[in-house]
Amino acid sequence: MRIDSKTKLDDLLKTYPFLLEFLSVFSPKFAKLKNPVLRKTVGKLATLGQIAGLGDMPADSLLSALAGEIARVTGEDVHPGAAAAAADEVSTVFQDKETRLEVLKDIIRDLHGGVDIEVLRKRFAELVKDLGPTEIPEMEQRLIEEGMPESEVKRLCDVHVQVFKESLEGQAAPQAIPGHPIHTLMAENRALESILSVLEKAFGELRAAPAAVFTAAARERLILELKTLAEIEKHYVKKENQLFPLLEDHNVSGPSKVMWTIHDDVRAHLKELAGYVSGAKKEETLAMGRQLLTEIRDMIYKEEKILFPMALETLDERDWARVKHGEEVVGYAWITPGLEWKPAPGFSLEESRMPGTSGADQVLKLDTGALTPELINLVLKHLPLDISFVDENDEVRYFSDSAERIFSRSPAVIGRKVQNCHPPASFHIVETILKAFKAGTKDAAEFWITSRGRFLHIRYFAVRDKNGTYKGCLEASQDVTEIRALQGQRRLLDWE
Secondary structure, three states, X not given: OEEOOOOEHHHHHXXXXXXXXXXXXXXXXXXXXXXXXXXXXXXXXXXHHHHHHHOOOOHHHHHHHHHHHHHHHHOOOOEEOOOOOHHHHHHHOOOOHHHHHHHHHHHHHHHHOOOOHHHHHHHHHHHOOOOOOOHHHHHHHHHHHOOOOHHHHHHOHHHHHHHOHHHXXXXXXXXXXXXXXXXXXXXXXXXXXXXXXXXXXXXXXXXXXXXXXXXXXXXXHHHHHHHHHOOHXXXXXHHHHHHHHHHHHOOOOHHHHHHHXXXXXXXXXXXXXXXXXXXXXXXXXXXXXXXXXXXXXXXXXXXXHHHHHHHHHHOOHXXXXXXXXXXXXXXXXXXXXXXXXXXXXXXXHHHHXXXXXXXXXXXXXXXXXXEOHHHHXXXXXXXXXXXXXXXXXXXXXXXXXXXXXXXXXXXXHXXXXXXXXXXXXXXXXXXXXXXXXXXXXXXXXXXXXXXXOEEEEEEEEEEEOOOOOEEEEEEEEEEOHHHHHOOOOOOHHHOO
16 A cells, blocks of 8 residues: 555545554644544544644654554555645645634644644644634634633634734735724724824833933823723724624624623723823833733734624624614714615614514503503613613613613623623623522622722612512612712702
8 A cells, every 4th residue: 555645544544443543642743633523524634744734743754654553563565655745735725614623723722732833833824724704713712612711712812813814914804885883893993093103102202201201291191192092992892792792693702702801901901001101100101001002903903804804704784783773872982984884675773773572652561550661661761770681591681771871781782691791700700690599599789889980889689570480680780979979968848
């Protein structure tokens, strides 16, 4: 028999099954081939040249070793052919989706295990080469589902992009009509890049100033620019409350799990930087400023090379109609959106606002009266606090759309798991509260925080029917800053 770099591993193992054990001992890299999932994907389609690439070794070395083992066990005289030239191997780049995902996962596992990034870049170029818009997030999602901690995926997220950067650079920029949500988000990114350039110049001037000099004028300029940068919150909230939940509806959760934690890093570092500027801490300002600008620029790159192309490929016209309405609720950062794009006929914004519900104007009988749906909606909107309701399946069913909400919400959260509406860092707390409510061991949870100079009171209540059956959780959030400051008394008759 003759084997060469184009011989299929699957064919070889069918003829010489003992080689599977030999490979796993020959190199720890090949031990993963004993995994039946990998053998059904990579192992089914891979050539020996590609298997050598997976093992980061020359194909000639692998072919000689295999020939020697076959001769030792069977006595057959096997003639290993010469390894194919790199140009000949291009045609054998993996095309099957599941196989490509397995190869990508293997590359990232090795990256997290400390393998040199240049070795992995070479392996990617030889075995996969090009990336589709959904492949990086899908690969990260699979790794999370298989047990890799979200924190670990997030920790090396930037390095993932570096491995695949050459392929990403070759992709065309996502295209959308002015007014389409993706066009709007990209326009915000262009405005954001201008703000970052202004900040970078200000940091450069501060760095060039004599040691320890941080003038009041420099502080005032930076404080003003950071206030402008703080509008990035609207950009991130639109992703968190619009794109992420709709992608989750299509079983794509990787971006929300990884990107949201990076959003929270940006928020925390922006707040920290503002504190350093106000305190005239020059070195801390420069160090945090450099880190923050890098984080934001890296996020812009991930959005436009990964998230936005994937969203355009995944979401349908009804989804984009819902996103459009939601962005109008959240607002826009730094720009005014275009007007050209409109949902296709049959996908009106009105229909997208409350999908699956009827607008029938009937009277609903309540325990202590009766109101039309319109009046119920108005009453809830005029409550002096924000409320949200999560059903017994942990899915968001309602939130009050008051004029000045404390925490941003948008219609896209309706039907979303409440656990996914909170930052990953607080996921386990939300889960613990809900489990206690369902078990009947707790009926309420209460918290209070200070945010942007306001004192906020946040309460969760278990909602049960007359038989004590758990029906869901009610969240009530209230700005009680002025209430805490009240003194003495003011009677009804004192009102003017």
